[in-house]
Amino acid sequence: MCASSVIPGTTLGATRRIRISSGAATGQLARQRPAQPVAWTEAEAIRLAQAGNAAAFEFLYQLHGRRVYALCLRMVGNPADAEDLMQEAFLQLFRKIGTFRGESAFSTWLHRMTVNVVLMRLRKKSLPTDSLEETLEPDAENSGPKRDVGAPDLRLSGAVDRVNLERSIEKLPPGYRTVFVLHDVQGYEHNEIADIMGCSVGNSKSQLHKARTRLRELLQEEIRQQAREERKAAKTPSGSLD
Amino acid sequence: MHCKELESVLEAEGLGQLSKDARLHLATCGACQGFVADLNTIVTAAKSLPVEVTPPDRIWISLRAQLEAEGLIKEPVEVSEPSSWWDSLTAWMKPRTLATAAAALVLATAIYVTRIPRNNQPDVAKNQPKVEAPRPAQPQLTASVPSSPTLPSSAAPSKPQTPSKAKELAPSPSESASFTLNQAELDVPNMQLAGNSQVDLALRQNLRTLNAFIAECEQHLKQNPQDELAREYLYTAYQQKADLLAAMMESGRGDN
Numbered sequence: 497m498c499a500s501s502v503i504p505g506t507t508l509g510a511t512r513r514i515r516i517s518s519g520a521a522t523g524q525l526a527r528q529r530p531a532q533p534v535a536w537t538e539a540e541a542i543r544l545a546q547a548g549n550a551a552a553f554e555f556l557y558q559l560h561g562r563r564v565y566a567l568c569l570r571m572v573g574n575p576a577d578a579e580d581l582m583q584e585a586f587l588q589l590f591r592k593i594g595t596f597r598g599e600s601a602f603s604t605w606l607h608r609m610t611v612n613v614v615l616m617r618l619r620k621k622s623l624p625t626d627s628l629e630e631t632l633e634p635d636a637e638n639s640g641p642k643r644d645v646g647a648p649d650l651r652l653s654g655a656v657d658r659v660n661l662e663r664s665i666e667k668l669p670p671g672y673r674t675v676f677v678l679h680d681v682q683g684y685e686h687n688e689i690a691d692i693m694g695c696s697v698g699n700s701k702s703q704l705h706k707a708r709t710r711l712r713e714l715l716q717e718e719i720r721q722q723a724r725e726e727r728k729a730a731k732t733p734s735g736s737l738d
Numbered sequence: 739m740h741c742k743e744l745e746s747v748l749e750a751e752g753l754g755q756l757s758k759d760a761r762l763h764l765a766t767c768g769a770c771q772g773f774v775a776d777l778n779t780i781v782t783a784a785k786s787l788p789v790e791v792t793p794p795d796r797i798w799i800s801l802r803a804q805l806e807a808e809g810l811i812k813e814p815v816e817v818s819e820p821s822s823w824w825d826s827l828t829a830w831m832k833p834r835t836l837a838t839a840a841a842a843l844v845l846a847t848a849i850y851v852t853r854i855p856r857n858n859q860p861d862v863a864k865n866q867p868k869v870e871a872p873r874p875a876q877p878q879l880t881a882s883v884p885s886s887p888t889l890p891s892s893a894a895p896s897k898p899q900t901p902s903k904a905k906e907l908a909p910s911p912s913e914s915a916s917f918t919l920n921q922a923e924l925d926v927p928n929m930q931l932a933g934n935s936q937v938d939l940a941l942r943q944n945l946r947t948l949n950a951f952i953a954e955c956e957q958h959l960k961q962n963p964q965d966e967l968a969r970e971y972l973y974t975a976y977q978q979k980a981d982l983l984a985a986m987m988e989s990g991r992g993d994n
Contacts, residue, residue: 658786
């Protein structure tokens with residue numbers, strides 16, 4: 497599967513010249529931003545950031561911040577934690593930027609750091625999303641496609657919207673969630689994910705397939721739940737509250 | 739191929755290119771067709787999710803504060819890069835401009851009032867109309883400034899100027915200032931400004947710098963007469979020169 501979007505830090509992202517304007521900045525941020533827009537390549541900005549240049553730090557933050565924030569948001573499911581994690585990830589990045597030698601793409605390096613920060617936090621805090629893993633059948637990953645005998649038609653086609661997909665992604669186990677978000681949402685290739693996650697390409701593929709399968713089950717459960725609620729609402733007499 | 743084998747293929751290869759066996763199985767197995775269709779639905783839906791989400795500004799504010807606290811942000815050290823004469827002079831002028839303008843004008847006026855009568859006193863005593871004599875000489879006095887060895891040859895005032903041209907460069911308030919300054923400057927070359935020769939040297943150096951700046955301002959105004967900023971700088975330079983000359987004369991008076 498190919499990435500459908502341009503990823504900062506890939507060959508194209510690393511060499512293109514990017515202009516960031518501070519025109520939309522407001523308040524304190526506006527005062528801290530450079531008065532003039534800067535136009536650097538990512539490599540130039542990294543070099544300057546390694547020398548402690550504040551504008552270069554901000555340039556890199558502006559360049560990658562939105563993707564990192566999206567990743568954090570999907571990983572933890574709530575903005576407050578996502579903000580916290582994003583800040584932590586960038587802080588680690590800037591602390592270690594002096595050691596970046598360009599052996600891997602900068603965005604890969606950043607995402608690896610972000611994923612590590614997020615997974616570490618999820619392990620430490622045992623966020624409620626983890627507990628759902630236990631509720632799933634242990635043999636679900638090893639069985640064939642689930643077939644619900646006698647169940648209503650649970651084909652997902654036309655039934656998956658953004659809301660229930662986001663909600664289901666939040667319920668995935670962290671490992672699956674990470675691979676799914678990186679591959680199917682953010683468009684990373686398996687070799688990049690393997691680099692970010694520190695695993696093999698085969699492992700990344702396997703995790704992705706399991707994530708999709710699990711997601712299918714979660715979405716089916718969502719649909720069932722919706723169907724139950726609709727039935728319940730239909731049974732309730734309309735004038736019962738009067 | 740069985741359903742389980744198909745799933746192994748999907749796990750290893752993804753939903754892309756399936757083998758012939760896998761395609762054959764899919765063609766005959768409704769459950770697997772549904773399964774693959776669902777996975778494709780999920781993949782399509784996932785691609786519609788936004789890849790980027792704009793974070794709140796407060797994250798960068800907080801991050802930057804943290805970076806500064808940890809000393810990771812190092813403010814760039816001022817490096818004396820060769821910049822344009824205009825930029826450097828502009829930068830040099832700015833801090834003093836407003837603070838000294840009023841004081842310099844007062845000083846210049848004071849010098850004018852105290853020195854001119856003393857110099858012209860014999861003439862005044864002999865013949866009252868001769869008091870007016872220096873007035874027509876104003877252009878000459880202006881022209882004599884450039885003859886000072888401290889000024890560069892390109893300095894605008896060094897070229898003989900018609901009064902109208904001088905007026906164009908320096909409107910009325912600065913005309914008298916210019917006259918006064920140039921007259922005062924005539925005394926400077928012969929004056930021992932301070933007991934300390936280093937101070938003397940520094941004062942003269944400052945005067946040279948100011949003269950050069952005035953000359954460049956005038957030159958700039960010749961080329962761009964509508965440049966209000968240059969005109970403002972010229973006024974300020976006159977004021978600063980008055981300030982400096984006052985200081986020099988005070989110093990000379992004190993020491994001589």
